[in-house]
Amino acid sequence: MRFLSIGADAQISRIGLGTWQFGSREWGYGSSYAEQEARAIVRRALELGVTLFDTAEIYGFGRSERILGQALGEDRDSAFLATKIFPVLPVAPVVEQRAVASANRLGVRKLDLYQVHQPNPLVRDGTIMRGMRALQRVGLVGEVGVSNYSLDRWRAAEAALGSRVLSNQVQYSLVTRSPEQDLLPFAETTGHVVIAYSPLAQGLLSGRYHRDNRPVNRVRIGNPLFLPDNLERAGDLIAALREVADAHSATPAQVALAWAIHRPAVVAIPGASSVEQLESNVAAADIDLTDGEYQALSAAAARFQPVTGPAALPRLVRARFT
Numbered sequence: 001m002r003f004l005s006i007g008a009d010a011q012i013s014r015i016g017l018g019t020w021q022f023g024s025r026e027w028g029y030g031s032s033y034a035e036q037e038a039r040a041i042v043r044r045a046l047e048l049g050v051t052l053f054d055t056a057e058i059y060g061f062g063r064s065e066r067i068l069g070q071a072l073g074e075d076r077d078s079a080f081l082a083t084k085i086f087p088v089l090p091v092a093p094v095v096e097q098r099a100v101a102s103a104n105r106l107g108v109r110k111l112d113l114y115q116v117h118q119p120n121p122l123v124r125d126g127t128i129m130r131g132m133r134a135l136q137r138v139g140l141v142g143e144v145g146v147s148n149y150s151l152d153r154w155r156a157a158e159a160a161l162g163s164r165v166l167s168n169q170v171q172y173s174l175v176t177r178s179p180e181q182d183l184l185p186f187a188e189t190t191g192h193v194v195i196a197y198s199p200l201a202q203g204l205l206s207g208r209y210h211r212d213n214r215p216v217n218r219v220r221i222g223n224p225l226f227l228p229d230n231l232e233r234a235g236d237l238i239a240a241l242r243e244v245a246d247a248h249s250a251t252p253a254q255v256a257l258a259w260a261i262h263r264p265a266v267v268a269i270p271g272a273s274s275v276e277q278l279e280s281n282v283a284a285a286d287i288d289l290t291d292g293e294y295q296a297l298s299a300a301a302a303r304f305q306p307v308t309g310p311a312a313l314p315r316l317v318r319a320r321f322t
């Protein structure tokens, strides 16, 4: 495992574990996954040196936090636990009460990283950061983070908190590269962190899915990337991943993760549907891509032009019923 330093005596694993899948109906992995496999994934992650575990109060309406906390058990203190508040009513007393509820579900006295799940379009961050400041003061929260924030709003959140907002958790992978425009340069030059979610584009970059083998759960049925046309368009990118993977005796998914954490301020939090996937994802931290490989993958990614936005809507509806 490789680590990213986030302070004088703190570091987080470059590959973490995303746990939206735990206990959430929309991934459709079923009860034996929630009751057994999820625990085995967490235990193996700890053994392999993963310290960063990401969850949210909204995942499975608290179930993900509960499953993660129980699986960590006595090892909770060796993990860097990140959870998120969904900012519906982000006034300080509510923020404080919700942090306590998350800590209780996780079975911890301190949330290492407490993130605002997404910007509230109506309420500016001064309100929520008042609550965050109070939580840091009493020691219930270590670091504060945001998620799905623009650079301007990330900076405004930091100004409102009055100290660093360590991280911004955003979608970042070979098929979603907008963070390269401003978030990554900002993080790299100022000691902040970009936490890459959906680093495998929800499994697309594994190369496992194609026109005749599409995933069927609710999350991916609603994701335009898995439209038959887009799966076909992704063929060249998957081929580029396979070529690099062959050179490293690795898999396309591992190379996609190695690409995501190639930039120095990025850590990635792939989800996993099995212990084998978790093991494979962790091993990706040790793959060193050459400059040539990194550029070739970036160029293949730039050529991938999926149908998205309003143009994808009628196709999503059609794909859902065929």
Ligand SMILES: NC(=O)c1ccc[n+]([C@@H]2O[C@H](COP(=O)([O-])OP(=O)(O)OC[C@H]3O[C@@H](n4cnc5c(N)ncnc54)[C@H](OP(=O)(O)O)[C@@H]3O)[C@@H](O)[C@H]2O)c1
Pocket: 017, 018, 019, 020, 021, 054, 055, 117, 147, 148, 169, 170, 196, 197, 198, 199, 200, 201, 202, 203, 204, 206, 208, 215, 253, 254, 269, 270, 271, 272, 273, 276, 277, 278, 280, 281
């Ligand atoms: N802040 C936010 O708004 C936000 C949004 C989304 C996600 N997240 C966080 O980010 C985490 C990861 O994102 P995500 O789950 O959306 O997408 P992801 O990590 O890109 O994809 C996860 C899926 O990819 C497949 N996969 C994982 N490892 C694999 C491997 N080694 N080989 C082949 N397939 C593999 C698995 O699905 P199959 O085996 O079923 O194909 C798995 O469920 C979440 O768990 C959550 O913690 C945050």
